Amino acid sequence: MKKIILYCLTGILLTACAAKKEIKEDQTLLNGTWELAAASFSKDVSKDFKEGLPTLTFDSSENLSVYGYDGCNRINGRAALSKNNGISFPQEFISTMMACSKVKDSDYKQALLASTNYELKNNVLILKSENASLKFHKVSLNGNWYLDKIYVGKIKAADLYPYKKPFIKIDINKPTFTGNTACNALNGQLLMFQNTMKFNHISTTEMFCQDVNEKVFINALEKVTHYKLEGTRLILLEKDKKIMEMVQQYE
Structure with a gap:
């Protein structure tokens, strides 16, 4: 009889520990900073939050503290x-x-506080309640960065690359980068320290694509010395001069 009771208690403890571990792992997955990408109460969050997009940071080491x-x-x-x-x-x-005028901060906080469920996939976090939803992108250097603006004369990136946008793929755990020039695959050495960034030994495949200004993108990459990360926007600089602005894209 004592053995049966002991087995039962052991089973209960193991189940409780497993449940506790599962929640802790979930908390760890939420760690980091998230930037608002869309909200059910807003048609365009960039217009409704002109003072800057809302951010949310989770820290599981502090009993899942939240600030932002x-x-x-x-x-x-x-x-x-x-x-x-x-x-x-x-x-x-x-x-x-x-106090801020023409900012939907109250709607944001109301939707956030009402959240009852979350979905997490591919660095996208969705918080949901019965009447509202908030979609966030994780703020991280890792991932695919697509060209949005390039500061070469008065030419717009959309005019330079009308069919396909160049991009770079960064993994901060690797000393290399990959990407595409909007025509050819490219790769090279990536050197980073604090806010410095250098793209060295850039090489590409050799496909021919008409009306694609590959050299402009490659030359701009070779000039980069520093970077700034502003939410899901990566600013590439030559010292303090803007060279390109990249936006992160999630699959």
């Missing part, structure tokens, strides 16, 4: 996870008290 920016004020609090991808936030965040 609501488009007007700094906020902080804690989140709690539950089974079946459940999530909850405090009834109210601690916040600074700045």
Whole structure:
């Protein structure tokens, strides 16, 4: 009889530990900074948050503390996870008290605090409630960066590359990069330290593509010395001069 009770207690403890471990792993997956990409209450978040897009940072080492920016004020609090991808936030965040006009910070906080579930896939986080949803992209150097703006005279990137955009793929754990010139695959050495970045030994395949300005993109990459990461926008610089702006794209 004692053995049966002991086996039962052991089974209960193992089940409880497994459940606890599962939640902790989920918390770790949310770690990092996330930038708002879309919201159910907004047709265009860039227009509704002209002071800067809201961000949310999760830190599981501090019992899943949450802090960030609501488009007007700094906020902080804690989140709690539950089974079946459940999530909850405090009834109210601690916040600074700045006043901003024509910013939907109240709608954002209301949707955030009402969230009851989350979805996480390919560096995209979606927080959902019965009446609202918020979509975030993870802020990270890793991933595919597509050319959005290039500062070469007055020529626009869309005119230089009308059919396909050049991109680079970065993995900060590797000393190399890959990508495409909008015609040919390219690769090379990537050197990074703090806010410095250098693209060296760039090589490409040798396909011929008409009306594709590959050299402009490659020459711009070779000039890069520094970078700034602004949410899901990567600014490539030659010292303090802008060379290109890249935007991150998720599959």
